[in-house]
Amino acid sequence: MDKKEADSSRSSQTLQNETATPSLPNENAFDDNSKVPFLTTRTFLMTILVSMGGICFGYDTGQISGFLQMDDFRYQFADNRETLELSPTRTGLIVAMLSIGTLFGALVAGPIANNRRLGRKYSICLWCVVFIAGNCFQIGAQYPYWWIMMMGRIIAGFAIGGLSVMVPAYQGESAPTHLRGAIVCCYQLFITIGILLAYLINFGTETIDGSASWRIPVGISYFWALVLGFGILFFPETPRHEFRHGAVDSAAESIAKFYGISARHKVVKKQLEEMQEKLRIEQEGGEHSIWEVFTGPRMFYRTILGMTIQMLQQMTGANFFFYYGTTIFSAVGLDNPFVTQIILGAVNVITTFPGLYMVEKYGRRKCLTLGASWMFMCYMVFASLGYFALEDENGDNRQSIGYVMIVFACLFIAAFASTWGPMAWAVTSEIYPSRYRSTCIALCAASNWSFNFFIGFATPFIEADIGFSYGYLFAAFNFLAVLVVFFFLPETSGQTLEVEQVDGSRGR
Numbered sequence: 064m065d066k067k068e069a070d071s072s073r074s075s076q077t078l079q080n081e082t083a084t085p086s087l088p089n090e091n092a093f094d095d096n097s098k099v100p101f102l103t104t105r106t107f108l109m110t111i112l113v114s115m116g117g118i119c120f121g122y123d124t125g126q127i128s129g130f131l132q133m134d135d136f137r138y139q140f141a142d143n144r145e146t147l148e149l150s151p152t153r154t155g156l157i158v159a160m161l162s163i164g165t166l167f168g169a170l171v172a173g174p175i176a177n178n179r180r181l182g183r184k185y186s187i188c189l190w191c192v193v194f195i196a197g198n199c200f201q202i203g204a205q206y207p208y209w210w211i212m213m214m215g216r217i218i219a220g221f222a223i224g225g226l227s228v229m230v231p232a233y234q235g236e237s238a239p240t241h242l243r244g245a246i247v248c249c250y251q252l253f254i255t256i257g258i259l260l261a262y263l264i265n266f267g268t269e270t271i272d273g274s275a276s277w278r279i280p281v282g283i284s285y286f287w288a289l290v291l292g293f294g295i296l297f298f299p300e301t302p303r304h305e306f307r308h309g310a311v312d313s314a315a316e317s318i319a320k321f322y323g324i325s326a327r328h329k330v331v332k333k334q335l336e337e338m339q340e341k342l343r344i345e346q347e348g349g350e351h352s353i354w355e356v357f358t359g360p361r362m363f364y365r366t367i368l369g370m371t372i373q374m375l376q377q378m379t380g381a382n383f384f385f386y387y388g389t390t391i392f393s394a395v396g397l398d399n400p401f402v403t404q405i406i407l408g409a410v411n412v413i414t415t416f417p418g419l420y421m422v423e424k425y426g427r428r429k430c431l432t433l434g435a436s437w438m439f440m441c442y443m444v445f446a447s448l449g450y451f452a453l454e455d456e457n458g459d460n461r462q463s464i465g466y467v468m469i470v471f472a473c474l475f476i477a478a479f480a481s482t483w484g485p486m487a488w489a490v491t492s493e494i495y496p497s498r499y500r501s502t503c504i505a506l507c508a509a510s511n512w513s514f515n516f517f518i519g520f521a522t523p524f525i526e527a528d529i530g531f532s533y534g535y536l537f538a539a540f541n542f543l544a545v546l547v548v549f550f551f552l553p554e555t556s557g558q559t560l561e562v563e564q565v566d567g568s569r570g571r
Contacts, residue, residue, distance in 0.1 A: 084343040085311045093332035095325050102242065103323030109298055110246045113233050114253040115291040116187065116226035119194055121257025122287060123219055124385050125408065126280045127158055129265030129401060132389045136277045140209040151523035153209065158386055159519030160213050161220035162512045164197075168224025169508035173501035176229060179308045183233045184300045190229065191292030194222035195285055202281045205274070220512075222288075227508045232501055235492035236301035239322050244422040247492050248485030252415040255480055257287070258385055259408035266401045303497050306338045314338070341497060356499050356506065366503055368551055369491040370510035375544040376487040377514035379438050380537030381479045384472060386519055387526075392469070403469060410473045411480045418481035426554050427490050434482025435544035441475035442538035449531025483544070487511075490552065 130136045131154065137147040140157065149157075168190070176186045200215025230250050238246040264280045271279070299305075299317040306314035312326075318334050319326040357363045384391065384407060392400040421430050445468055453464050495503040525533050 084339055084346055085306060085309045087311065087332070087335050087339060088315075090332070093327050093329050095328040097324065097328065099239075099328070099330055100323040103321065105298075105323070106237075106239065106242065106246070106321050109237060109321070110234065110249050112291065112294040112298070113187070113230055114249040115287055115294075116190075116230035117250045117253030118257035118260070118287045119191075119226060119284070119291070120223045121254035121259075122261045122284055123161060123216075123223060123257075124254075124382070125258035125261030125404075126265060126277075126284075127161075127216075128386055128388050128390075128404060129262065129269060129280075130277045131158075131387075132393065132400065133265075133269050133276050135272070135274050139204070139206045139274065140212060144206070151527060154523045155520035156213050157209070157216065159516045161216040161223070162516035162519055164217040164220025164222075165224030165227065165512040166220075166509050166516065168193075168221040168226075169228050169505050169512055170224075171505075172225040172228035172508075173503075173505035175225070176232065176304075176501050182300045182304045183229055183236065184295055184298065187226065187229050187233065187295045188292045190222045190225035191288040192222075193225070194219055194288045197222060198281055198284050198288075202278050224508060224512055227511070228501065228505050231488050231492040232504055233301055236303040236497075236500075237299075237317070237321050241423075243493070244427070244486075244489045245419045247489040248415075248419050248422050250488055251480075251485030252412070252419065255408070255411040255415050255484065259405070259412050262401070262404045262408040266405055269401060302334070303338060306335065307342060307497065311335065338497070353502060356502050359499065362499065362503075365494050366506060369494060369503060369507040371547055372487050372490055372552070373507045373511035374514050375435075375540060375547060376483050377511055377518060378537065378540035379435070379479055379483050379544065380442060380518075380534070380540070381476070381484065382515060382518045383522060383533070383537065384476065387522055392465075406469070407472060407476050410476045411484075414477040414480040415485060418485045421481065422486055422489060427486050428548055428552055428554050430482045431486055431490075431548045431552070432545055434478045434486075435541045435548065437478035438475055438483070439538050439541035439545070441471045441478065442534045442541060445471045445475065446531050446534025446538065449534065453531065494553075 131149070134147060137149060138144055140149065140153070141147050142150045142153055172186065172190070175181060175189070176183050178186075181189070197215050197217070197219030200218060201212055202215075204212035204215060231247050234247045234250065235243060261280065264283060268276045268279050270276070299320060300313070302314040302317040302321075305311075305317060315326045315331050315335060318331045319328065322328070322330055324330060355362060356366050388404045388407060389400040392403040418430070448464055448468050448471070453460055453468070455461055491504060491507040492500075522533070525536075
């Protein structure tokens with residue numbers, strides 16, 4: 064063989080090594096069969112830290128609701144500074160453009176995270192930097208440049224969209240199988256904590272004269288991103304990302320760290336074998352285009368199902384309260400809508416905890432079906448009271464009816480926080496093969512943010528036109544959610560992320 068042929072042979076062999084399914088260590092290397100801890104300190108800290116991406120999201124969502132009722136914020140950005148009125152268009156743009164940023168952030172997050180060097184871990188760092196940049200724009204915005212506030216929310220939203228993909232992906236790929244559902248659901252728990260923190264801080268600053276009333280809450284948001292961005296550096300890359308790029312030893316170490324066992328444990332062997340088999344099946348089909356998230360085996364069904372679940376999570380109507388809660392309860396005639404928002408925020412946090420238990424105890428399907436049914440009932444009552452009973456014969460609001468509406472708003476939030484809030488993200492992190500997971504979760508998050516934008520932008524117009532009957536729209540989507548889950552969603556609780564059987568059959 065001459066030199067040219069030898070070089071060609073070596074190049075071919077190198078390419079084969081790069082694209083071949085990684086080999087596992089000898090079976091004798093896995094000789095540890097000790098008891099697996101239920102929860103390790105590392106896994107607990109990972110859950111808390113990475114879930115802070117949810118605080119970034121929830122805090123930004125919650126603070127804007129209060130800003131809309133702060134005099135200086137309205138003075139800085141109102142269409143008419145004398146009446147402090149923001150038009151529906153300007154209100155919708157300031158509130159909803161966050162979702163445009165999140166839409167694009169979610170779409171690019173998957174490809175960025177699949178990069179060998181960045182991976183899931185350093186992608187999270189990158190998105191934290193972008194989030195801080197967006198908040199710099201917001202904190203510096205002032206009259207007459209209201210669009211700078213809007214641009215800041217777009218940039219911050221870009222980061223939140225990326226984090227909405229990376230946080231469930233990192234948690235889903237790192238968490239022990241028996242804890243995966245609860246850990247991924249912690250993302251939603253921290254969203255609720257972020258919302259409540261924003262409500263509390265707004266309540267504390269809304270009486271301050273001047274722009275400090277809203278600039279202080281914006282400035283505090285730096286803290287969440289800094290903790291997450293630096294903290295993630297002390298945790299390993301996800302085992303599935305490492306394995307897909309040939310780093311078998313690193314993948315084994317990562318599994319061992321999160322399970323609290325040695326890298327020689329038989330559980331590590333089982334996890335690696337499942338990853339290897341899945342990757343082998345994928346690679347036997349050769350290179351695939353991004354469109355295979357729709358054209359691959361059973362992938363059209365999976366992708367559309369995940370996007371529908373995320374659409375329905377938004378159209379349950381939770382963000383109707385989170386974005387415009389102070390405005391809604393001012394219209395009802397309550398003395399201090401900030402206090403009402405805190406009550407809703409507290410209910411949101413407290414009732415998320417039962418969801419962390421129910422998601423593993425009763426499975427995804429039962430909880431999602433019950434939750435959507437409950438929310439349907441709550442919105443039917445809320446909308447009916449607001450449309451038919453709130454005003455008396457003189458056109459004044461009946462405060463007693465307003466209090467009943469708050470009760471049903473709280474019951475709605477309890478249902479959302481314990482079911483659809485956390486479990487929609489858990490389901491969409493579990494139904495995809497690892498090859499497509501980042502891209503599919505990105506599409507699901509984009510679906511979520513598209514309808515988030517609809518609620519944020521359209522609500523001022525729709526509510527001005529039809530009032531509380533707007534709630535009937537959300538009731539209809541909750542009824543649709545019951546049908547979608549019952550007829551189309553399989554049960555994924557307790558299965559590994561390499562599960563293949565996601566098809567049209569109902570789960571048990």
